[in-house]
Amino acid sequence: MEDLKKTPLYGLYQEIGAKVIDFGGWALPVQFSSIKEEHHAVRSCAGLFDVSHMGEIVVKGREAENFLQRMLTNDLTKLKVNKAQYTLLCNENGGTIDDLLVYKLSDEVFLLVVNAANTAKDFEWLTAHLEGEVEIIDVSNEYALLAFQGPMAENVLQRLSNTNLSEIPFMGFNPNVEIVGKTVLISRTGYTGEDGFEIYCDPIDARFLWEKILESGKEEGIVPCGLGARDTLRFEACLPLYGQELSQTISPIEAGLKFAVKVNKEIDFIGKSALKNQIEQGVERKLVGIELIERGIPRTGYKVFQEDVEIGVVTTGTQSPTLKKNIGLALVKSNRADIGDEVTVEIRNKYVLGKVIPTPFYKRQK
Template sequence: MSPLRRTPLYPVYSSYPSVRCIDFGGWELPVQYYGMLREHDAVRRQAGLFDVSHMGELLVTGEGALAFLQRITTNDVSRLTDGRAQYSILCAPDGGVVDDLIVYRLASGKYMLVVNSANAAKDFEWLQRHRFGDVRIDDISEDVALLALQGPAAAGIMSQAASAAVLSLPAFHFASDVNVSGTRTLVSRTGYTGEDGFELFVSPAEAPKLWNDLMRAGERRGLIPAGLGARDTLRLEARLPLYGQDMSEDVSPLEAGLGSFVKWDKGEFIGKEALLAQRSAGLPRKLVGIRMIGRGISRSGYGVYASGKRIGVITSGTQSPTLKQNIGLALLDANVAEVGTELQVDIRGKFVAAQVVKTPFYRRTAESTEGGKRS
């Protein structure tokens, strides 16, 4: 059995005596430092700092990089200018999702792809297999550490640690070579929590220093470290999908509710023909939000029923710390996926009442950011 991999920030975990680490896809990562509920609440009210250095980074360069990425992803990469990023999807020819990712345009003919850690090797092989033209693909994951500073106080913390220019970054924009507490950093206005925040790409050797500097800068603003447990409940409240649960090679982006990231008019891309056929015929399934009416928490893999017939499955479920409700995402037959539809979830042999509801379950408002104004 191979030993668990550790991120460059592993040494800082010992600074928190109550930290608890788990095996997460072959990585030894903290599921919590002080407790999931406290960490979740901190991100919603103040700020949390996550170690997400396990994510994969792939560098795509060359004169043919744009044409290649247009072919390999569903979003329109031609819309990007230097310093902008976009959420996108790698599709298989049959329309299934190979992975979801964020594409960063570093310069003309130079892009960084941030992919899910469990899929990094698979994605690299997928890109290499479909590569054409003047394109080079490099896996730079070992050369990059990644921190995520998230929450309404994130901008205030960054104002103490970095230049004011970083604070003016709109969502899905980034700045390279930013001095953050003396550390050279790529700073992106992105995240996976539903809150305002930043993701900071830094060299592995500098990651512990940057972590400690940000923790000191955020001490008076309520910043605490946050682990995988809070990351999962936060993303689910915001209806942000998780690969391997809410989408997969057996679930198309249209079924997963990600059709806005499929750009039909950009030209040919892998999976387009299958997705067009699915759209034309009508979606057989839809990923929807559910709220438990009866007592019980829905979990991934639980069956969903209507009138005694199984009509879907829970893909993600939790007890929402913010809403104080039991919520989930379910992949259902399209004809029973309308908001308001009453269902039953099989929770360990007991059928518990639930209802299809609008998503996201939680949406950040202007008043939820520090100072009452969204950055």
């Protein structure tokens, strides 16, 4: 663990005995108690995650918006100050360099929140295409990031702030919120399928805020959560994981993310031609949900068959803690595997029967 990058909460992990693993070069907790316990806590009340490994890149200047319009798939002209937008960086072939959130801090300042393992790659890609009066700064070391997710998150966090958190809309943020005397940026975003917040703070304040939030929610059963629950939660909600549902060889159209690809915007962003062609002509692969009828769990990398023909591969799969079913996401041939169709998954040289089911697997009730 000595060679791995560490968040400001690493010392706390050691003190309380969290199970820490190497996650993309970072020493991060996979669990504090158990993955299932933490998962159910987020679905029923709330859980607190340390996601300080995420990367933050500031893009600013008089021509910052135009520059990002050329780099990103979504349409920044639709984005208002104090709102966030899901978008993607793509290569010329339409493959995904990264998926990210862009925060509009002002008309000339944008904060990109990128996947940790892709931070350096994204920064280099943006810098290599830099044009106009634009400055790009990697500010990842200036932020710690806590994600507080679940139906009780607002009530618990509100006790610690004089700001009316209910006024922060979904995909909105407030850059100047005081939480127990510490100034933070709070956004109503997350990666679990639940309501909740992401709290961007000074790294020196991270442990203090972590402990105060857990203390505030102790009676409700709020718990600290690790990467394991984060993955099962995002998977049930069918939120993509870079490296599995998305990659430089998997386009956002193949991954079912057409809503974040605006090929009708005027600027020719990188990958626009390829993505437009995919939308108009169709893609050879699509992402589908599968449920195993027979005993077995569809794990990442397992081959998927239909009528003895190999049609694709599982990108993510597990036993769903919420649904208590063995389910997976699979990238398969587009002319195969419609909803209701039978498929088989090869598990340790056995062919296990399953069926194609609608996604997302889980959707919270408002």
